[in-house]
Amino acid sequence: MAKKPGKTQNSQAQSQRASKKNKIPADEPSPSLLQAIDQDPVLPFEVKDGPERPFLQIDTEIDEQTDKSAPDRKEKIVQLRTMNTKVERLLVLSLVLIASYVRLKNLSWPNSVVFDEVHFGKFAAKYVKNQFFFDVHPPLAKMLFAYFSSMAGFKGDFLFSKIGEEFPSDTPYVFMRLFAAVSGLFTVLLMYFTLRSSGIRMWVAYLVTLCFAVENSFVTISRYILLDSPLMLFIAAAAYAFKKSQLYPALSFNGSRYLLATGVALGFAVASKWVGLFTIAWVGALCAIRLMFYLGDLTIPISKTIKIALSKLIFLLVVPFILYATFFYVHFETLINDGDGSAFFSPGFRMTLKGNNIPQNVYSDVGVGSVVTLRHLGTHGGYLHSHTATYETGSKQQQVTCYGHLDDNNKWLIELANRPGVTLNSFQNITDGEKIKLFHINTQHRLHSHDHKPPVSSNSDWQKEISCYGFAGFNGDWNDDWTVEIDKRKSTPGDAQKVVKAIDTKFRLRHSSGCYLFSHKTKLPKWGFEQQEVTCAHSGKPHLTLWQIEGSESAVLPSDSKRTSYSIPNFWSKFIxxxxxxxNINKGLTATHVYQSYPQEWPLLQRGISYWGNHNRQVYLFGNAILWWSVSFAVVLFAIVSAVELILWHLGSPVLNEPHVMNYHIQYVEYILGFLAHYIPSFLMQRQMFLHHYLPAYYFGILAFAHAFDITVTYVCKKKRVGQVLALIFTIVVVAFYYYYSPIIYGTEWTKEQCKKTQWFHGWDYNCNGFVDDLTEYATIPTTTTTTAAETAAAAAAN
Structure with missing residues (x-):
């Protein structure tokens, strides 16, 4: 039988010491300023004897009935890790003032579009206009920018067309940037409170947060209309709320409300960018680890562990999903007018938008003599299309493409392959296996394929060119013949699986040579108007050879013939x-970019991103190298130290016995998991990657570094003054780096000589030659040509 758990002598002594430490006599004098900011927030851990081996008891789950010091201990932990003194309030106030100055300084400059403001500012304008658009990111952060812009009177007239385009005087871009800056400000405060909640001394948390407040990359992203600043705010809020929930017993009121706050923050994060999914994964991993401790704690019943697990599931998965879906619902309800972004979506989806031009109530029956439009189903390329322009390679015959807009050049006449040009007096359905020709109405040529290489995919032996060919009096040849093959599995059950029906029937067109009419995302060059290439494929993926008839007209069908339309999707269909x-679009963003970088380069800060350059000034996203490299070094050092400790533990040496060392390891591992959860997926992505994709991981890296910093200057350094001096020197160096590199944060004046002195490495490729030789030259350089939106539109119309 298993022995009843009991305390060892060591744990009894430890509990007695903790009990004495927790109780604060009523007549105890108030601590001095230095004592207040140096108050130790780490208490001894509880270790009890189990049937086989000692086990760690979670601080917040100590049984108050068996451990009379538990209430005092719980209150003491919360007290030591919560802002409750005037001294700390003053420290936080100073952080607010410093971060406000750093982030709010001269937000009106640059006075033109910076980096991805060209996208997210434009999306805000479309929200204001209720005009549908497409973006690879979820909607929340963009909706917030739109909300704040509309509060400031933005009418959506300025479209943020290109980087460097100056803002008209009636565009409230400063107010929009203010939202990003305030988000950055609150992120600074959340870092401080997160560090305090995880057991870092007040003055250490203050210095590390001060370093974060002036971290160049985070300052830069929080000054412009970009998604990164609100995203980081929500991630930081989730980290803070979750660490705060750990201070209270599970299922308690305070523990539950902070867990709910975590779920809300996670919902906001993932609704801003899918990076929030990595934050959810991090929280999930910590919950799984904590549940292992619950299972190992013999004082906690299994039934309670199950309740805890269910509560975490609801708060941390169900709540975020509800919020995420809700924001998409608001997104769909706001963007009610058709726009160019709708071309990426199905016709049924587009029919929910006002002003759409999707054919409705078309004849359901399709037959010989019907004039039809054919939509490609495997891509968003649109309709089978031809025009008078010819290929510049191959046969040099008439081009055939996929075109995303309704156009008369999308219309084709269906003919029987053995009776081309013959008009029937009665209607004849197109059946499965029917051999047809497709006659292009506008150019009077037929859809054709032959043994020529396609214009772009010329290296593919399995693809042949598709063209239009013919001349007056020519009825075509066998190279114009196509056999209809209905895909019964994809088509609507019923007649649509036997004969071709508009919208309901999905089919393939097999050429007489055996290849299938095929299209993919490849675009033709400018001579092909960058429309989507259409070829004849012998081994193409099946979904890329699938077509449907969207529009159908027939002179021989009775006017009362059955008509059909796309079905209107519900919210969940649109959501999916x-x-x-x-x-699909996100993973297809594989084109190279001059400032792209790779995940293995990020921890070393090998290069940044040019955001803006004009008026002999530049904005360049770049990290604070001192803090950046310190974080990377701390990650590597921890891995080495942990490996050594693991070896020593297997050799019988006791480790992790000291409370500060235990807390350091627990907190550091939790934050490193956050770092890895946001960093490792970057290696799996095949899309364009930039330095700003590293910032969520870097944020957790700073949190982890703070614990390494804390234990170094307060525990490893036996002399307290030495640790304090080292911490102060480090902070000064970080602030100095921010100051010397601030011209490329704010886009302010700099000289070539000053710039070149800061380029320590070749990869730091901000353009120093764009600056002037002497600062006095800036007095003669104009910085604005302010116009109104109406003036901008008038100038564009005149050109």
Whole structure:
């Protein structure tokens, strides 16, 4: 039988010491300023004897009935890790003032579009206009920018067309940037409170947070209309709320409300960018680890552990999903007018938008003599299309493409392959296996394929060119013949699986040579108007050879013949379709970019991103190298130290017995998991990657570094003054780096000589030659040509 758990002599002594430490006599004098900011927030851990081996008891789950010091201990932990003194309030106030100055300084400059403001400012304008658009990111952060811009009177007239385009005087871009700056300010405060909640001394948390407040990259992203600043705010809020929930017993009121706050923050994060999914994964991993401790704690019943697990599931998964879906609902309800972004979506989706031009109430029956439009189903390329322009390679015959807009050049006449040009007096359905020709109405040529290489995919032996060919009096040849093959599994059950029906029938067109009419995302060059290439494929993926008839007209069908339209999707159908499109487009962003970088380069800060350059000034996203490299070094050092400790533990040496060392390891591991959860997925992505994709991981890296910093200057350094001096020197160096590199944060004056002195490495590729030789030259350089939106529109119309 298993022995009843009991305390060892060591744990009894430890509990007695903790009990004495927790109780504060009523007549105890108030601590001095230095004592207040140096108050130790780490208490001894509880270790009890189990049937086989000692086990760690979670601080917040100590049984008050068996341990009379438990209430005092719980209150003491919360007290030591919560802001409750005037001294700390003054420290927080100073952080607010410093971070406000750093982030709010001269937000009106640059007075033109910076980096991805060209996208997210434009999306805000479209929200204001209720005009549908497409983006690979979820909607929340963009909606918030739109909300704040509309509060400031923005009418959506300025479209943020290109980087460097100056803002008209009636565009409230400063107010929009203010939202990003305030988000950055609150992120600074959340870092401080997160560090305090995880057991870092007040003055150490203050210095590390001060370093974060002036971290160059986070300052830069929080000054412009970009998604990164609100995203980091929500991630930071989730980290803080979750660490705060750990201070209270599970299922308690305070523990539950902070867990709920965590779920809300996670919902906000993932609704801003899918990076929030990595934050959810981090929280999930910590919950799983904590549940292992619950299972190992013999004083906690299994039934309670199950209740705890269910509560975490609801708060941390169900709540975020509800919020995420809600924001998409608001997104769909706001963007009610058709726009260019709707071309990525199905016709049924587009029919929910006002002003759409999707054919409705078309004839259901399709037959010989019907004039039809054919939509490609495997891509968002649109309709089978031809025009008078010819290929510049191959046969040099008439181009055939996929075109995303309704156009008369999308219309084709269906003919029987053995009776081309013959008009029937009665209607004849197109059946499965029917051999047809497709006659292009506008150019009077037929859809054709032959043994020529396609214009772009010329290296593919399995693809042949598709063209239009013919001349007056020519009825075509066997190269114009196509056999209809209905895909019964994809088509609507019933007649649509036997004969071709508009919208309901999905089919393939097999050429007489055996290849299938095919299209993919490849675009033709400018001579092909960058429309989507259409070829004849012998081994193409099946979904890329699938077509449907969207529009159908027939002179021989009675006017009362059955008509059909696309079915209107409900919210969940639109929700699922939008995510499929977002996923496919996102993973297709593989084009190279001059400032792209790779995940293995990020920890070393090998290069940044040029955001803006004009008026002999530049904005360049770049990290604070001192803090950046310190974080990377701390990650590597911890891995080495942990490996050594693991070896020593297997050799019988006791480790992790000292409370500060235990807390350091627990907190550091939790934050490093956050770092890895946000960093490792970057290696799996095949899309364009930039330095700003590292910032969520870097944030957790700073939290982890703070614990390494704390234990170094307060525990490893036996002389307290030495640790304090080292911490102060480090902070001064970080602030100095921010100051010397601030011209490329704010886009302010700099000289070539000053700039070149800061380029320590070749990869730090901000353009120093763009600056002037002497600062006095800036007095002669104009910085604005302010116009109104109406003036901008008038100038564009005149050109």
């Amino acid at each position: 379709e939008s995510h499929k499109v977002m996923w």
